[in-house]
Amino acid sequence: MATLMIQGTTSDAGKSTVVAGLCRMLARRGFSVAPFKPQNMALNSAVTVDGGEIGRSTALQAQAARVAPHSDMNPVLLKPESDKGAQVILAGRVHGSMAALDYHAYKTTARQTVMDCHRRLSERFDVIIAEGAGSPAEVNLREGDIANMGFAEAVDCPVLLVGDIDRGGVFAQLCGTLALVSASENARIKGFVINRFRGDIGLLEPGLEWLAEREARPVLGVLPYLQGLWLDAEDSLSLEQRLDHAGGDMLKVVVPALPRISNHTDLDPLRLHPRVSLSLVGPDQPMPDADVILLPGSKNTRADLAWLRSQGWDERIQRHLRYGGRVLGVCGGFQMLGEWIDDPDGIEGEPGGVEGLGWLAMSTTMRPDKRLKRVSGRIDTADGCCSIHGYEIHQGVSRGEALSRPLMRLEGRDEGAVSQDGQIMGTYLHGLFDGPDACEALLARLGLPAEDTRWVDLDGHRERQLDRLADNIEEHLDMEMVLRLIG
Structure with missing residues (x-):
């Protein structure tokens, strides 16, 4: 050696x-x-x-x-x-x-x-x-x-x-x-x-x-x-990491750059997708026109939720939904979409609880045990279903009526949530856009017009x-x- x-x-x-x-x-x-x-x-x-x-x-x-x-x-x-x-x-x-x-x-x-x-x-x-x-x-x-x-x-x-x-x-x-x-x-x-x-x-x-x-x-x-x-970013998030693609019907995705954003590599397939315009919005920056607001993962969900509110994102999302826009929350962003986030043991700061954004009927409790697992399953498409894979890294357990309308099935269990009108979706799955078929299926549900072509495989690109x-x-x-x- x-x-x-x-x-x-x-x-x-x-x-x-x-x-x-x-x-x-x-x-x-x-x-x-x-x-x-x-x-x-x-x-x-x-x-x-x-x-x-x-x-x-x-x-x-x-x-x-x-x-x-x-x-x-x-x-x-x-x-x-x-x-x-x-x-x-x-x-x-x-x-x-x-x-x-x-x-x-x-x-x-x-x-x-x-x-x-x-x-x-x-x-x-x-x-x-x-x-x-x-x-x-x-x-x-x-x-x-x-x-x-x-x-x-x-x-x-x-x-x-x-x-x-x-x-x-x-x-x-x-x-x-x-x-x-x-x-x-x-x-x-x-x-x-x-x-x-x-x-x-x-x-x-x-x-x-x-x-x-x-x-x-x-x-x-x-x-x-x-x-x-x-290449996958080690940690830093640049607000300038954006590729502008010309032509065709584009899906405009806007992401608030949370102070403790985690696993923002979830965004890489969208940044590289030829039919997606991805915008990262930092503090005190105006929100551009959007078809989708994506709430990313967070290492301190309650603190980043407080930051969102201080920046007026709760009002922005409400207005966005009123005009027919869609919202996707991933991991910490998924937790924020619920009605309550409780951290009795102080896993991410001082013990206590806070109201969520309230758009999904569920509550989340932080637990000392962290879920770490690679997972795979199926997600519905217009033609049936396709495989999806990724990984879970979280310490929150969510419960509530919203989970009775899952976004996907992972290893024999329901995962995520979709609102009754289909405008709001959430999941604990990281890497959800990495596979080309799953990426197209998710983007179709988020409003991207269908095409016959499939995007390049992220793993092959890597x-x-x-x-x-x-x-x-x-x-x-x-x-x-x-x-x-x-x-």
């Missing part, structure tokens, strides 16, 4: 994409390879083959490596519930909620989980490509570190440092990082990767030579900026993007050096 760690000078330097590209490249060469992220902070998550929960980007890297995602691949997942606290997931299971300072002290205990997960992976795979979090130069977080150099030192693995030239100052990023880590950590960094370059490489070469000479280690590659690269990423790694990275580092 060999471990190679990819760390970055900043958040969003491109660590996740480099790891995904390396995993696919090594898998294509016949290696048994697994991704590993010791600690991640993200609200986009996935359900693993062993019934655990890991960050979405790590699950994507597992797909790149052509293996099933496993909870060992992301031992610590932090899911922010507020600006100062998060739910802590250890080895795929809920450990509890902690304030930031409390978790900082707890990291020495979490370290054992990290090491145990890495050991188990090392027994099953030839190569582990590990990913850091943020930057190793965050001096305020160095004590008890398990996300970057603390892990690399513990397992004695080499590190490649990624810098993002597109945001500017890449030489300062790289040299500054080296200046702020310890001597042993500095020596552990075996080379540099410069990411997202666009322009004439000849203009960059003098800087590359200067960097290699100054820091006495090579630049393993300069990765070009890949226009139009689409596979092509991973191969494109691996091709870029093969062409522009010194693979001989990478292979030497992994032995």
Whole structure:
């Protein structure tokens, strides 16, 4: 077993994409390879083959490596519930909620989980490509570190440092990082990767030579900026992530960008769909014309519901329904559509309850046990029914008359709800639009005029993007050096 760690000078330097590209490249060469992220902070998550929960980007890297995602691949997942606290997931299971300072002290205990997960992976795979979090130069977080150099030192693995030239100052990023880590950590960094370059490489070469000479280690590659690269987002939500498609009858879908929005990868198939116009609406922004308002998942349903009300979305939705519009709620958004949300144990904040938006006759109670499961079933179409699959990640249990009119059947049970007039729908299923047939069936129920053609399969699209990423790694990275580092 060999471990190679990819760390970055900043958040969003491109660590996740480099790891995904390396995993696919090594898998294509016949290696048994697994991704590993010791600690991640993200609200986009996935359900693993062993019934655990890991960050979405790590699950994507597992797909790149052509293996099933496993909870060992992301031992610590932090899911922010507020600006100062998060739910802590250890080895795929809920450990509890902690304030930031409390978790900082707890990291020495979490370290054992990290090491145990890495050991188990090392027994099953030839190569582990590990990913850091943020930057190793965050001096305020160095004590008890398990996300970057603390892990690399513990397992004695080499590190490649990624810098993002597109945001500017890449030489300062790289040299500054080296200046702020310890001597042993500095020596552990075996080379540099410069990411997202666009322009004439000849203009960059003098800087590359200067960097290699100054820091006495090579630049393993300069990765070009890949226009139009689409991969599942690790966590961040950009209000500009919108593709405008020309022609045809378009379904206009509007989504409020909740402060604690979770699993917003549910929106990716809609963003890519050639007959859907998707708009994300941030705070204090006007709501554009809409055929559908989609309420997404939330890590803090009551707090995000309060935000919706403060932004006037309750009135917007009421007006939207009055004029014949449709509403779809997913997970936390589904809970908001009910009459009451109760959190007696303070799962998502202080104990208490709050009135829902009241458009579905049901109430929800938060429970300590989280439901984590991959599921499949059937959903009605104009011609009969089709298969649908996805995953559930929630701690709420909903009951009420609205559930007697389900949206779909999953593994022999009713799931979701549809209002009597068909305008309002809700479900706990994430990934509901991922399959092409289910996507078209749902969009038809939301008002998209039918066509004979079917949209491209999302999973196939994702596979092509991973191969494109691996091709870029093969062409522009010194693979001989990478292979030497992994032995």
